[in-house]
Amino acid sequence: MTNSEGSRLDAIDAALARRLLEAALSTGGDYADLFFEYRTSADYSYEDQRVKSVGRGITLGLGVRVLKGDATGYAYCEQLDTDAMQRAARTAAQIAAAGASPPPVEVRAIQIPDFYPVATPTLEVVPTEKLELLRRGDRAARAADPRITKVVVSFAEELKEILIVTADGLLYRDRQPLMRYGVYAIAEAGGKRQTGSSGGGGRKGMDYFADRTPEGHGAEAARVALAMLDAVDAPAGEMEVVLGAGDSGILLHEAIGHGLEADFNRKQTSNYSGRIGQRVASELCTVVDDGTVSHTRGAINVDDEGHPGQRNVLIENGILVGYLHDWLSAKHFRRGPSGNGRRQSFRHNPLPRMTNTYLTAGPHEADEILRSVKRGVFAKRFSGGQVNISNGDFVFSLTESYLIEDGQVTAPLKGVNLIGNGPEVLNKVTMLGNDFQLSDGIWTCGKDGQSVPVGVGTPTVKIAAITVGGTQA
Amino acid sequence: MRSVEAQVAELRGIAERAAAAGVRAGAEAAEALVSDGIELSVKVRMGKPELVQEAGARALGLRVFRDHRAAVTYTSDLRPDALERFVAETVELAKLSEPDELNELPADDQFAMTVPELELFDEKVLAIDAKRALDEALRAEAASRAFSSKITNSEGASFGRVSGATAFAIAGRGRQGFAAGYASSYCSLSVEPIADDTDGKKRNGSHWTAARFVASLEPSEEVGREAARRTIAKLGSEKIATGAMPVVFDPEAGRDLLRLFASVVSGGAIYRRSSYLIDRESTEVASKLCHIVDDPLLRRGPGSRPFDGDGLAARRNVVVDAGILHTYLLDTYSARKLGRASNGCAGRGVGGAPHVTTSNFILQPGTTPKAEVLRGLDRALYVTDLMGFGFNATTGDFSRGAAGFLIEGGQLGRPVGEITVSANFDALWRAVDCIGDDLDRRSSTASPTFRVAQMMIAGHSGH
Numbered sequence: 061m062t063n064s065e066g067s068r069l070d071a072i073d074a075a076l077a078r079r080l081l082e083a084a085l086s087t088g089g090d091y092a093d094l095f096f097e098y099r100t101s102a103d104y105s106y107e108d109q110r111v112k113s114v115g116r117g118i119t120l121g122l123g124v125r126v127l128k129g130d131a132t133g134y135a136y137c138e139q140l141d142t143d144a145m146q147r148a149a150r151t152a153a154q155i156a157a158a159g160a161s162p163p164p165v166e167v168r169a170i171q172i173p174d175f176y177p178v179a180t181p182t183l184e185v186v187p188t189e190k191l192e193l194l195r196r197g198d199r200a201a202r203a204a205d206p207r208i209t210k211v212v213v214s215f216a217e218e219l220k221e222i223l224i225v226t227a228d229g230l231l232y233r234d235r236q237p238l239m240r241y242g243v244y245a246i247a248e249a250g251g252k253r254q255t256g257s258s259g260g261g262g263r264k265g266m267d268y269f270a271d272r273t274p275e276g277h278g279a280e281a282a283r284v285a286l287a288m289l290d291a292v293d294a295p296a297g298e299m300e301v302v303l304g305a306g307d308s309g310i311l312l313h314e315a316i317g318h319g320l321e322a323d324f325n326r327k328q329t330s331n332y333s334g335r336i337g338q339r340v341a342s343e344l345c346t347v348v349d350d351g352t353v354s355h356t357r358g359a360i361n362v363d364d365e366g367h368p369g370q371r372n373v374l375i376e377n378g379i380l381v382g383y384l385h386d387w388l389s390a391k392h393f394r395r396g397p398s399g400n401g402r403r404q405s406f407r408h409n410p411l412p413r414m415t416n417t418y419l420t421a422g423p424h425e426a427d428e429i430l431r432s433v434k435r436g437v438f439a440k441r442f443s444g445g446q447v448n449i450s451n452g453d454f455v456f457s458l459t460e461s462y463l464i465e466d467g468q469v470t471a472p473l474k475g476v477n478l479i480g481n482g483p484e485v486l487n488k489v490t491m492l493g494n495d496f497q498l499s500d501g502i503w504t505c506g507k508d509g510q511s512v513p514v515g516v517g518t519p520t521v522k523i524a525a526i527t528v529g530g531t532q533a
Numbered sequence: 534m535r536s537v538e539a540q541v542a543e544l545r546g547i548a549e550r551a552a553a554a555g556v557r558a559g560a561e562a563a564e565a566l567v568s569d570g571i572e573l574s575v576k577v578r579m580g581k582p583e584l585v586q587e588a589g590a591r592a593l594g595l596r597v598f599r600d601h602r603a604a605v606t607y608t609s610d611l612r613p614d615a616l617e618r619f620v621a622e623t624v625e626l627a628k629l630s631e632p633d634e635l636n637e638l639p640a641d642d643q644f645a646m647t648v649p650e651l652e653l654f655d656e657k658v659l660a661i662d663a664k665r666a667l668d669e670a671l672r673a674e675a676a677s678r679a680f681s682s683k684i685t686n687s688e689g690a691s692f693g694r695v696s697g698a699t700a701f702a703i704a705g706r707g708r709q710g711f712a713a714g715y716a717s718s719y720c721s722l723s724v725e726p727i728a729d730d731t732d733g734k735k736r737n738g739s740h741w742t743a744a745r746f747v748a749s750l751e752p753s754e755e756v757g758r759e760a761a762r763r764t765i766a767k768l769g770s771e772k773i774a775t776g777a778m779p780v781v782f783d784p785e786a787g788r789d790l791l792r793l794f795a796s797v798v799s800g801g802a803i804y805r806r807s808s809y810l811i812d813r814e815s816t817e818v819a820s821k822l823c824h825i826v827d828d829p830l831l832r833r834g835p836g837s838r839p840f841d842g843d844g845l846a847a848r849r850n851v852v853v854d855a856g857i858l859h860t861y862l863l864d865t866y867s868a869r870k871l872g873r874a875s876n877g878c879a880g881r882g883v884g885g886a887p888h889v890t891t892s893n894f895i896l897q898p899g900t901t902p903k904a905e906v907l908r909g910l911d912r913a914l915y916v917t918d919l920m921g922f923g924f925n926a927t928t929g930d931f932s933r934g935a936a937g938f939l940i941e942g943g944q945l946g947r948p949v950g951e952i953t954v955s956a957n958f959d960a961l962w963r964a965v966d967c968i969g970d971d972l973d974r975r976s977s978t979a980s981p982t983f984r985v986a987q988m989m990i991a992g993h994s995g996h
Contacts, residue, residue: 110630110631111630112630112631112633113605113886114603114605114627115605116622116623117607119592121609131584134584134586136590137588137589148588191629210805212805246806252928253809255807294955297775297993298992298993298994327686329688330735409584443922444921448920449737451734451737451770453936455920455934455953456921459925474925474928475923475925476923477953477955479921527772527951527952528991529923529934529952529953530989531957531989533777
C-alpha cells in the first residue's frame with residue numbers, strides 16, 4: 061500500500077496511448093484525450109486522546125473522452141488491461157456517429173515546470189511521525205483553557221499521479237502531492253457550547269509544519285471556540301462589512317469566480333456573459349486566478365486536459381478582461397487554453413474550474429479600514445459559500461465575526477450569513493488593504509458534483525453595503 | 534448479460550472471502566463491503582446532446598479490528614491475489630491506531646436474520662440505453678422551451694440511471710458473522726431553463742423527477758413544463774425590507790431544514806457534543822404538530838435499505854413524536870459511546886467506516902391542503918430555495934440565503950430574492966404552526982410544506 065513500488069502508470073507508453081486514441085477516434089470524433097490516474101491516500105483521526113482510526117485507499121483508472129462538435133462522449137475503466145481500456149475508448153467514441161479521424165502520428169512527452177516539488181511526500185513518511193502531529197495539536201488545544209472539553213484532530217494526505225495524452229500527440233505526466241491537517245475544538249462554559257477550528261496544508265511535505273505548527277493550529281482552534289462563547293446575536297440588514305485578509309477570498313470565488321468559468325459564458329447562462337471589456341467591479345479590484353503559486357492547494361503544473369497551469373488576470377482595475385477556460389470553451393471563444401480544465405478524477409469529464417483565486421493588494425492599512433466603519437461587521441472565518449450563476453446572488457457563511465462600533469472591533473457575533481449580488485458587491489469595494497494573504501490550504505470547490513482543491517486570497521476588504529443575515533433588526 | 538441474483542451472489546462471495554482473509558491475517562474481526570454499479574448519464578442543451586457518459590465501477594471497502602484497534606481501507610483492485618495482499622496490509626495498518634474497547638462486533642444474535650424484499654431494483658432501469666436517455670432529456674428540454682417565449686436559454690436537461698448491487702460480509706474469530714447483499718436501481722431527469730429579466734439578470738428555475746422504478750418517473754414533458762413555470766415565476770425578483778414575519782417553506786426548502794435536523798439527532802454529533810440537542814431526549818424539540826420518522830423499510834423508497842452498515846436489521850425509528858424527541862439515531866459505535874443499544878442507523882459506503890446515516894427521513898404530512906397553509910397570512914415569506922452553509926449544529930444558530938415569494942393577503946405574490954432567513958433552530962422547530970398534506974416523496978429526506986410562525990428576514994433597509 062506504499063508507493064515505493066513505483067508508479068502504476070509507468071507501463072503506459074506512447075505506443076499504447078496511440079492505439080487507444082485510434083480506437084477513441086475510430087468513429088469520426090473531432091478530438092479525444094486519455095486521463096490515467098493512480099491515487100493513493102491515507103487519513104488519520106485523533107479523538108478522545110487516542111488515535112481513533114487510520115485509513116488508506118487506492119484508486120487506479122483511465123478516463124477516455126471523445127468530442128464531436130460541442131458534445132462529449134465519456135467512459136472510464138478501473139482496470140488497466142488492454143481489453144478494458146479498448147472498451148472504454150470505443151464506448152466514448154459512440155458520441156460520434158460515422159467516419160474515422162486519424163490518431164496522432166506520434167505521441168511525445170512534454171516537459172513542464174514543477175510548482176510543487178516535494179522530495180518526500182507525506183504519504184511516504186512513516187505514519188508514527190504523523191500520529192505525533194495529531195497528539196501535539198490535541199495537547200495544545202486542551203492546554204489552552206480548561207473550558208476546552210473536546211478536541212478532534214485529523215490528517216489527510218494523497219499522492220495523485222496523472223498521465224494525460226491528447227489527440228494532438230502530447231503526453232504529460234504530473235505527480236500531485238496534497239496534505240491537510242486540522243484541529244476542531246469545543247469549548248463549554250455556563251451552559252453554552254461553541255466550536256472552533258483551524259487547519260491548513262497544501263502540495264507540501266512535512267516541512268509545512270515548520271511554519272504552521274500543530275501547536276499553532278491547536279491554540280487557534282481553542283481561541284476561536286472560546287471567543288465564540290461570548291457571541292451575541294448578529295444584526296440583520298444592509299451594512300458596512302470588513303473582510304479580513306486571507307480566507308475572505310471566498311468572496312471572490314463565489315461572487316465572481318464561478319460566474320467567469322467559461323462554460324457558463326459559452327452557454328450565455330452567466331450574468332457575466334458578453335461583458336468582457338466592461339466595468340464589473342470597483343477600480344480597486346484586480347482579480348487573478350493563478351495555478352502557479354508554488355506548493356499551494358490550488359496549484360497545478362498541468363490541468364486535467366493537458367494545458368500547463370497559468371496565471372490569468374480576470375479583472376483588471378475593475379474591468380472584466382478574461383474568463384477561465386477548458387478545451388471546449390477555449391475553442392468556442394477562439395483563444396488559447398487558460399489551464400483551467402479540471403476534473404475530480406478519471407471518473408469525471410473536465411470542466412472550467414478555478415485554481416487559486418485572489419484579489420490583489422490595495423493602498424490602505426487594515427487599521428485605517430476598520431476605523432472608517434461606524435457600525436458594521438468584521439468577518440474573519442468562514443464555513444463556505446455558494447452562488448447562483450444565473451442571477452449572480454451569492455452567500456457566504458461566517459463562523460467567526462465581530463461587531464464594529466465606532467471603528468473598534470467589539471462583540472463576537474453568532475454564526476451568520478452574508479448575501480449579495482456578485483457584480484453589485486464588487487462595485488461596492490471602497491477600501492482595499494495592503495496586507496494580502498493567500499488562505500492556508502483548506503478549501504475544496506464543488507461544481508456539477510465534482511470536487512477539486514482550490515485556494516483563495518485577499519487583503520482586508522471594505523464593502524460599503526451588503527446584507528447581513530442576523531436576527532436583530 | 535446475467536441475472537442480478539448472480540451478480541449479488543458473486544459480490545457476496547468476494548465480500549465473504551475478503552472478510553475471512555482478514556481474520557486469517559490476524560484480525561479479530563473484518564467487515565467487507567463490495568459495490569458494483571453501472572451508470573449512464575446524459576446531458577442535452579438547446580436541443581443537442583452535450584454529454585454521454587457510461588461506465589461500470591466496482592470497489593471494496595474494508596474495516597478490521599485487531600486488539601480493539603481499527604483500520605479502514607478501500608481499493609478498486611479486486612484481483613484475488615491483489616485483494617489478499619490488500620487485506621493483510623489493512624490488518625497490519627490497524628497496529629497504528631490505539632485500542633478502543635468499543636471497537637468490537639455486535640453480538641451474533643443482533644445481526645439481521647433476514648433480508649426483507651423492499652423492491653429497490655427495477656431491471657427496466659438498466660435497459661435504458663443512451664438513445665432513450667437522450668430522447669427523454671431532449672423532450673423535457675423542448676417542452677420547457679416551448680412553454681413560453683419568456684424562456685430564452687437553457688442550462689439543459691439531464692437524464693441519469695444507475696443500477697448495481699451491494700454486498701456486505703462480517704467475519705469474526707469464533708463468530709457466526711453476517712453476509713448479505715441486494716440489488717438496487719435509480720433513475721432521474723432534471724431540467725433547468727433560463728429566462729432573461731429586465732434588469733439584465735438571468736433567472737433560473739428547475740424541476741426534477743427521480744425514482745427507483747422507471748414507471749414511477751413523471752412524464753418528461755411535464756418535468757420540462759414545470760421547470761419553465763418555476764423559472765418564469767422568478768422574473769422580477771427583488772429584495773424585501775428587513776423585518777420579522779411568518780415563513781412558509783415549500784417541500785424542497787423544507788427538506789433542506791430537515792436534513793440539518795437529521796444532523797443534530799445523529800448519535801455521532803451527540804457523543805461529539807456537536808449538537809444543540811444533547812441531553813434533550815424526552816423533551817420538547819419541536820411543536821406538537823411535528824412527527825419525524827426515519828424509515829428504511831419503505832417499499833421502493835429512495836433511502837430504503839434492508840440492513841444497516843453494521844449488519845443489523847433495518848428498523849423504523851420514530852425520532853420526534855408530537856414534538857417530543859423520542860430517540861437519537863444510533864449506529865453500534867455511537868450507541869456504545871452513549872451507553873445504549875444501536876437502533877440500526879449505520880450507513881456505510883465503500884470509502885469509509887460506518888456512521889449514522891438517515892434512510893427515509895420524513896416529516897410526516899399534516900392534514901392542511903397547501904393553499905390553506907397560506908390562508909390568513911397578511912404578509913409573510915414563502916421560501917422555495919435556500920443557499921449556503923449557515924448552520925452551527927452546536928448552538929443551533931441558523932442563517933441562510935433564501936429566495937421565493939412574498940405572501941400577501943393569504944396569496945402568493947411577487948418573487949423575492951437576495952435575502953436571508955435566520956432563527957435559532959430550537960425556536961424554529963417549536964414555532965412550526967401548520968403542516969401541509971403535500972409530502973414530496975422524491976427524495977430520501979422528505980418534507981411537506983410547513984409554516985414557521987416567525988423568523989427574521991434580512992434584506993434592504995427601506996420599507
